Amino acid sequence: MCSTHTTPDEEEDNEAVAGALVDALNESNFVELLVERLTKFNEKVDEEAAAVNNALAVIEHAVEVRGLLG
Numbered sequence: 001m002c003s004t005h006t007t008p009d010e011e012e013d014n015e016a017v018a019g020a021l022v023d024a025l026n027e028s029n030f031v032e033l034l035v036e037r038l039t040k041f042n043e044k045v046d047e048e049a050a051a052v053n054n055a056l057a058v059i060e061h062a063v064e065v066r067g068l069l070g
Contacts, residue, residue, distance in 0.1 A: 015065070022066045031059060 034055045041048040 018065045022062045025062065026066070031062075034059060 038052055038055055041052050043049040043052055
């Protein structure tokens with residue numbers, strides 16, 4: 001059976017990796033690119049509404065990982 005529990009060391013490693021990913025995305029201006037794409041979606045279309053929600057979730061998680069994006 002696979003355990004879903006992580007040790008403090010694993011959590012620290014995961015946070016470091018997530019932080020590095022957010023930093024790399026930030027250097028690529030990912031927030032600006034996502035916002036630009038959001039303006040093109042039609043939220044009356046189910047798939048596009050889901051895409052909007054997913055894009056906003058990405059931004060939300062990035063903020064959780066690194067605080068305010070700079």
